[in-house]
Amino acid sequence: MRILFVLLASSCGFAHAVNSAAEAKVQDLLDTYHVRAQVLYNINTRKAWAYSTNITDHNSKEAADAQLEVTKYQTEMYEEAQKYRGAELSPETSRLLRMAFQAQLEEEDAKALTQISSNMSSIYGRGTVCLGSQQGEQCENLEPGLTRVMGTSRNYTELSYVWESWRTRVSRKIRPFYMQYMSLINKHARLNNYTDAGDLMRKKYETDTFEQDMLALYEELDPLYRLVHAYVRKKLRQVYGDQVIPPRGPLPACVLGDMWGRFWTNLYPELVPYPEQPDIDVTQTMQGGGYNVTYMFKLGEEFFTSMGLKPLPATFWNLSMLERPEGRSVQCHATAWDFYDAKDFRIRMCSEVNFENLETIHHELGHIQYFMQYAHLPLTYRDGANDGFHEAIGELMSMSMSTPKHLAEIGLLQEAPESKELSINFLMRTALKSVTTLPFHLVNDLWRWRLFRGEYDTEEANEEFWKLKEQYLGVVAPVPRTKDDLDPVSIFHIATGYDMIRYFTRTVLQFQFFETLCRAANHQGPLHTCDFYGSKEAGDLLARMLSLGSSQPWQDVLQVMTGERRMTARALLDYFHPLKEWLEEDNARDGDGVGWGASWSQTPGASGAPRAATPLSLWAMLLLPLLWRP
Numbered sequence: 001m002r003i004l005f006v007l008l009a010s011s012c013g014f015a016h017a018v019n020s021a022a023e024a025k026v027q028d029l030l031d032t033y034h035v036r037a038q039v040l041y042n043i044n045t046r047k048a049w050a051y052s053t054n055i056t057d058h059n060s061k062e063a064a065d066a067q068l069e070v071t072k073y074q075t076e077m078y079e080e081a082q083k084y085r086g087a088e089l090s091p092e093t094s095r096l097l098r099m100a101f102q103a104q105l106e107e108e109d110a111k112a113l114t115q116i117s118s119n120m121s122s123i124y125g126r127g128t129v130c131l132g133s134q135q136g137e138q139c140e141n142l143e144p145g146l147t148r149v150m151g152t153s154r155n156y157t158e159l160s161y162v163w164e165s166w167r168t169r170v171s172r173k174i175r176p177f178y179m180q181y182m183s184l185i186n187k188h189a190r191l192n193n194y195t196d197a198g199d200l201m202r203k204k205y206e207t208d209t210f211e212q213d214m215l216a217l218y219e220e221l222d223p224l225y226r227l228v229h230a231y232v233r234k235k236l237r238q239v240y241g242d243q244v245i246p247p248r249g250p251l252p253a254c255v256l257g258d259m260w261g262r263f264w265t266n267l268y269p270e271l272v273p274y275p276e277q278p279d280i281d282v283t284q285t286m287q288g289g290g291y292n293v294t295y296m297f298k299l300g301e302e303f304f305t306s307m308g309l310k311p312l313p314a315t316f317w318n319l320s321m322l323e324r325p326e327g328r329s330v331q332c333h334a335t336a337w338d339f340y341d342a343k344d345f346r347i348r349m350c351s352e353v354n355f356e357n358l359e360t361i362h363h364e365l366g367h368i369q370y371f372m373q374y375a376h377l378p379l380t381y382r383d384g385a386n387d388g389f390h391e392a393i394g395e396l397m398s399m400s401m402s403t404p405k406h407l408a409e410i411g412l413l414q415e416a417p418e419s420k421e422l423s424i425n426f427l428m429r430t431a432l433k434s435v436t437t438l439p440f441h442l443v444n445d446l447w448r449w450r451l452f453r454g455e456y457d458t459e460e461a462n463e464e465f466w467k468l469k470e471q472y473l474g475v476v477a478p479v480p481r482t483k484d485d486l487d488p489v490s491i492f493h494i495a496t497g498y499d500m501i502r503y504f505t506r507t508v509l510q511f512q513f514f515e516t517l518c519r520a521a522n523h524q525g526p527l528h529t530c531d532f533y534g535s536k537e538a539g540d541l542l543a544r545m546l547s548l549g550s551s552q553p554w555q556d557v558l559q560v561m562t563g564e565r566r567m568t569a570r571a572l573l574d575y576f577h578p579l580k581e582w583l584e585e586d587n588a589r590d591g592d593g594v595g596w597g598a599s600w601s602q603t604p605g606a607s608g609a610p611r612a613a614t615p616l617s618l619w620a621m622l623l624l625p626l627l628w629r630p
Contacts, residue, residue: 010223022087025129026097029084030263033077033100034379041340041379049337053095053321053348055125055329064114069115075104099550100380103191105184113184117497120174120181124495125331127170129162142166142259143324143332143350150259150510151266156244160478163254166507167490174495175486181497186452198449202501205386206553211449213567214442214501218472221438224576228431229474230594235271248591248600250470252478257432259532260491261475262440264358264432273428273582274421280404280429282412283354289411293322293351297412300361302403307532310372312365315344324350334360336367338382342375359398359433366394374549383550385557388505388567393546395510396517399430406531410531418529420578427528429468434507435576439472441503446472448499459483474596509558510574516562517542527575533617 016419047066081101089097104110129146130139140146149162162284185197194200202210229251236255237245244252257266268281283594285295301312324332330352339345347364351357370393374382384390400406407413447465450456456464462485480486489495515527521535532538545561555565573580587594595601 005226006184012178019088023089023093024083026081026087026089026093027082029077029080030096030378030380032102036073037070037077038340038379039418040066040073042344044070045337045339051327051340051347052125052331053325055122055331057318060118060122061126064118067114068110068458069109071104072107074101077101078103096378096380102190105191109184109187113181113188114182116177120177120489120495121244121331123173123177124170124492126329127166129165129169131158131162134135141329144352146259150254151257152541154239154270156240156255159254160252163259164479166259167485167487169439171486171488171490171495172484174489175484178486178489178495179535182452185497196452196454197454198445201445201449201501204504206555210248214504217567217569218438218442218504221435221572224431224573224580225435225439226437226474226594227580227587228420229596230587230591231583232267232271232436234591236267239270239571248596250474250476250596253475254476255471260440261473262437262491264436265429268429268432271428271432273424273586277422277425278404278413280402280407280413280422280426281355282407283356285412286355286358287353291353293353296351296353296361297322297347297365299358300365303362303367303397303533304365306534308536309369309539309543312368313343313345313372316346316368319344320346321348322351331492334364336364336371338371340379340382345371355402359402362398362401363394366397369393370546373543376547377549377551381549385545385548385550385552385554386505387499387502389545389554390558391502391506392510392513393542395434395506399510399514400517400531400533402426402430403529403531405529407531409531409533420473423526423528423578424582427576430528431576431579434572435511438504438507441500441507442577443472444488444491444494444500445504448494462486462488470597474599505567508567508569508572511575512558512562512564512568513542514575515571526573526578528578 043067044063045562047059047063051063078101081097084097105113122464128139131136131145131149132138138394140149143463146162146166150159153159153162182197189195189197189200192200194203207213233245233247233249233251236251237247239245240255244255251261253261257264304310321330324330330350331348334347334349334351337346345368347361348358349360349364367390368386370390371382404413404418405425443465447461447468450464451458451461460483462481462483465488466477466481469477477487493500514530517535517538518527518530518531520538521530521532522537522539523530523532541561545557548557548560558567559565593601
């Protein structure tokens with residue numbers, strides 16, 4: 001369908017005349033591109049799906065060939081679009097042209113980059129660690145085996161062994177490929193007039209001061225993180241002792257509840273402030289109540305439809321991979337996929353019956369809802385207003401779903417009167433999957449951006465990573481690291497080239513969105529007690545935002561949703577204010593102070609906030625803006 005724009009220079013305030021002949025030709029070019037590219041994207045996504053759900057050399061080659069076909073077509077269209085460079089076009093058409101077409105690497109480099117990306121993905125997907133004695137040794141994949149160990153074991157020797165072994169068997173092998181990958185994506189970025197690949201990442205946010213803005217945002221959030229960190233340190237010392245967890249020191253990365261210390265939710269049983277209160281991790285209730293994976297997805301779907309949002313299509317249930325299949329290697333990292341035909345949307349996930357997976361299911365279904373809401377738009381606009389928007393939708397649904405009020409409503413928690421103690425438990429668990437991720441996600445991309453722009457010698461890259469981890473997170477490696485290691489690529493997103501600042505912006509945005517939807521649902525009371533389940537008013541507002549995709553700059557889309565034009569920490573800090581007060585009182589009573597090393601302070605609310613100096617893969621991000629969403 002032809003993309004039409006009404007060119008009303010006077011009413012829209014255009015500062016320049018529009019060349020109507022050039023405008024029409026560019027519109028024709030975009031029409032042609034969107035029709036053909038949609039077909040190629042669909043083929044490419046199907047091949048990528050086949051590979052990720054059955055990792056074989058054959059499927060790897062098929063996926064690589066399909067990727068190269070997309071690259072070839074985009075190269076042709078970019079060269080055609082160059083004819084209109086400098087033409088007087090409407091702002092809308094100029095923006096769409098810029099978003100749709102980028103210069104591509106020459107064929108030899110494109111093939112090399114595709115192969116390198118495939119190699120890294122294969123190493124990651126096939127990675128195992130062997131546990132047990134020599135006689136009864138069992139080799140485990142990341143999902144679910146190693147993930148379960150890192151989440152449930154409290155044996156420090158076992159945790160540090162698995163942590164180190166994963167990095168030896170996976171990220172150390174990826175390291176040489178990643179250095180080649182970095183060189184090629186930097187080359188690609190420079191072809192498109194960016195200084196490096198990190199510059200390209202940041203420019204997606206259409207904000208010239210994006211890096212500084214994110215650092216300023218984190219400075220507001222750092223005091224809350226440090227209070228949570230201090231509480232966790234105190235509690236983990238009771239588990240592991242002072243030799244492992246020093247009273248004023250950083251935390252070893254292997255004891256934080258997953259392979260990377262990204263989400264600390266699995267520590268909740270050791271951290272629960274009021275253990276006599278009803279357990280808000282309802283895993284045992286789910287398992288005892290006959291829950292299965294299909295029912296968990298049905299429950300997630302019903303949350304969305306209760307708000308008047310779209311139900312899942314039949315293809316979702318017929319074609320998704322919702323549990324780990326037997327007899328083949330697969331990538332288990334939970335992801336949502338858009339197949340670009342406006343009807344095929346899937347999730348790939350090795351689900352298990354537990355509360356954490358129920359929350360993840362709501363998150364991934366948020367991506368699917370976004371896909372469905374903007375499926376009517378031209379291909380280039382089928383994306384989130386920015387990547388943080390896409391990630392925020394499912395998280396805010398998980399927040400609402402996991403409130404004690406909602407869990408009681410769906411029978412997963414016994415009806416209990418609202419109390420300060422139950423609220424603090426709930427806020428603590430929520431903080432362990434949101435507040436604690438903020439510096440984690442920020443540091444991963446600060447490190448990449450600095451590496452990409454040449455601030456680090458590649459031989460020292462891993463050492464520089466751990467300096468940032470200690471500075472911002474108060475986390476250190478549990479075993480010595482060497483120049484052969486490259487620990488950042490031990491996580492899926494970096495091994496496959498996806499930026500992680502999206503999750504930092506996600507966490508900020510999800511609370512802004514949450515506050516707005518609660519207001520639309522006419523919620524009364526503290527923000528953390530809100531559950532907008534069943535609110536058609538909240539659903540209508542959310543659908544209005546989602547349906548815009550990336551057709552407008554994210555600041556405009558944010559204004560449609562919240563009335564604000566910038567990301568702000570206000571809603572997040574308001575949400576956690578009761579927990580912040582409780583943590584300050586707890587630390588003053590029997591805590592160790594906050595911070596670590598030189599930043600340690602006896603004062604409960606003190607902040608040693610680090611101050612920075614002011615001044616698919618990324619490949620998949622460039623070629624397939626929304627192949628899938630992690």
